[in-house]
Amino acid sequence: MYENPDGVMIGLEVHVQLNKLKTKVFCGCSTDYHNDPPNSHVCPVCLGLPGSLPVINRKAVEAAIKIGLALNCKVEEHTQFYRKNYYYPDLPKGFQITQYDFPISSGGYIMIEGEDGEHRVGITRAHMEEDPGRLVHEGTIDKSKYTLIDYNRSGMALIEIVSDPDMRSPKEARRYLDKLRNILEYLDIFDGDLEGALRVDANISIMGGQRAEIKNISSHKGAERALLFEIVRQKNVLRRGGVVVQETRHFDEAREITLSMRSKEEAHDYRYFPEPDLVPLKISGWAPAIKEMLPELPDARRMRFVEQYGIMDDHAKALTSERKVAIFYEEVAKIADPKISAVWICDVLKGELNYRDLTIEAFRKEDMLSVIELLMSKKITEDGAVDIIRTLLDKGGSPEEIVKEKGLLKVEGDIVSTAAEEAIKENPVAVSDFKAGKEKALNSLVGSVMKKTKGRADARAAREILLGKLG
Amino acid sequence: MITKKDLEHIGWLSRLELSEEDREKYTPKLNSVLDYFGELDKADTGGVEPSYHVMPMSNVFREDVPIASLSQEEALSNAPKNQDGFIKAPRMM
Amino acid sequence: MASINELIERIHADSSEEIVTEYLEKIEKSKLNAFITVAKESALLRAKEIDSQGHDGPLAGIPIAIKDNISTKGIATTCASKILTGYIPPYDAHVIEKLKEAGAIIIGKANMDEFAMGSSTETSFYGPTLNPWDTTRVPGGSSGGSAAAVAGGEAPLSLGSDTGGSVRCPASFCGVVGLKPTYGVISRYGLISYANSLEQIGPFATSVRDVATLFDVISGHDPRDSTSVDRETNYSSALINDVKGLKIGVPEEYFAEGTDKNVEKSVRDAINTLEELGATSVEVKMPHTKYALSAYYVIAMSEASSNLARFDGMRYGLRTEDSDWHTTFSQVRAAGFGDEVKRRILLGTYALSAGYHDKYYLKALKIRTLIKQDFERAFRDADVLIAPTMPYPAFKLGEKIDDPISLYLADVDTVPINLAGVPSISLPCGFSGGLPIGMQVIGKHFDEAAILRTAFAFEENTDFHTRQPEGS
């Protein structure tokens, strides 16, 4: 049981950009703007020109239903769009089309690995809305002399996923985000690697204070840092006898601090009302068919991996925690031994990738298969296999070439045998120590064999041969 | 009844800068209209559903097929200030 | 004044260029101030093109005036507001595309009340339009320029928009025919919104036949407007000079206190005329009419307060000196909007704000339901309803502009139609002191055929529509 000594309550609002759709949510502008100049993917609708009207992208609604179902939400019978009226230069119409009453789905949950084991985080609602544009400030927002606006992002389909305040530590918040992203990638509606794909606002309170809303968090790591900072800040305020007020704070990613945004614009009154230019949706009837088509989600895949491939649960969990890794694994395990594949992908490859800040895309499954094949046929040693993987990541090439270049082929038995004989001849002291019962003396003999074979001998095999000759 | 003070708040919510003179001028006129709207209170609307839309339409969609966007030049053609392809707005704070 | 058919004959005999030139000269000499922008060069260019290449559209070579809240690619579109100074839309409204396909030539952008907020065309930043029948009087509004242009012979056809009577009111005051279609029949794509859930674009002409021809061109489904309906129509074929068996509902609430005696008499006479032609009339009760005006204004102002939030001077329009963003935004709007627009934005913001939303906005929407039900009930007993369009003929310039309530009260007979989304056509049915009187024929949802036929039969058997103001 986790004590939660400070009474931390964290709720997250995650904005997910449906960047795998071909077009924006209310207009036909292409979503493929990431490498293009500013304001080159805009039309009268997403630029908010007078007289333009929105029309809903059917695929965006389907994606929203998929997300709702994957988060165990109820898809509502009647859903509609509202205007949220507020002013910001990234908002071309002076209001955002979003949902308010009657969101498309609500009342779900996901399971995360909590401070004390499996932990349930409630999903209040997952609703559709449009993304504002992108603002560029010269330096920081508070110092910049002007604001530059790029509306390419304006009108991208967003799903806002609002959690209940069920997370009790920044670590749980991060795990929630990891899990959520993983689920979304499994649904294949979102590419988390694209800029701005997933943005987070966090609500956090500690015992004895009001909640603060932290905006401008753009990474999972950032969320954890912002929340850690905020807990310390709120505790300090209370310790000094102050009051933690309800407010919006801005996360300064570079300085890893949160700043108060208190200003006149705080007096929000969003004046929600139904968007007259869009008609309601009655699409709960779509849910059963979409549910049928829903891909296998991480938890289900993890269980299947354990059953189907006979691998350890820890390995299954690690393999399924990223959709691309799970796919990579299954492709390898189709051909190679599933257990050995799991060990090498989880224990070696993932570590090497993390160390280099690379994703699984940096490694070809054909290379993984070659490495495993070389190992299984005892042509290389385990150390050699690790060397190949590292070299592939650092310099590229093919496993075969690397084996040749580095001379990693395991040496033949008689060469080891000759080396063992030489070692015995050259180290009479070690031999007599061993014979006198000092088991450790064998290690120096093994080391000598390895040296003579330039590491290409298998250490275990060398040990066996030495024991045979000394026996 | 709205007061001149209320009007300052409504003006801010509407992003309309109102001078003292404006507030003086608008307050009685707005109140006369609100007075008139008081008529609404007399209508019995118990159990009546609001009509957000006049036609009972639902489920209007477009397909996820891209159409040509404006060129950057067209997009910026009406912007009073722009820079390097961006629309230029004043500082935030 | 020339009809579409007469103009087509003249275009064949002479040329579109000559016709367009004549209208341009007329506009140039006019004192009515019916136009904000005259598209002289592009109109002449297009006329020459049609003359040389030919065009088989139903409006080939015929000039048309467009209310200045309808987006026209390459032609300034101002909404009669200073805040849209310099704005040139990079796209055409759906109706403009349709008109261009039909061969029509946009001759200019017609004056209007700023953002269509008004019933007199006096709130225009570009000054008021004058009534061609009496230049000391208003042409009605908000599509006053569109109606005055047609009545004054400055354009044979025009488009307006009707949020709470803005086509029918000036049609009535200027003695021309104007139609507000069923909500959703004409795409609003490109119409700069005042109150989205209420408004429709509508055609003006000097006869029911020409209104029907123009209506056929601009109506129809548009996938860019989610509220656009998809149904096959041919309105011109509804024009039959026969009202035998037609049941006319007469809503007594529309002849309430404040209605001018001559107006009442003309409308009742018109109903008699139709009865003589074989129609029957029956009194219908529309008990919630008295709440319509308040409900209408609350809804319109609420939607407007949000619709007009986009005018911040960043992407288009007026820009003042830079301060911080929120201050600049407030100053741009203070400098760019006129008094009536500001009043409506303020009231709409108030009606939607925390604590007042249910009292005003939600209450108004419930009353809207009751008004719709009034119409449904009335149409159980009647095929069409006939009532005065305006309670009185055109009033004097400056008479009501400083008193919002008295100005709003002028819309008492037109706004219920928008709340219910039903179609209504206004056509001349009499004169009072030399000023035209209009009656409206109101139909069921999508039954434009019935009101066009009724109006057509009346027109065929009377001559009010043939009278013209002096000098036109």
Ligand SMILES: [Zn+2]
């Ligand atoms: Zn667009």
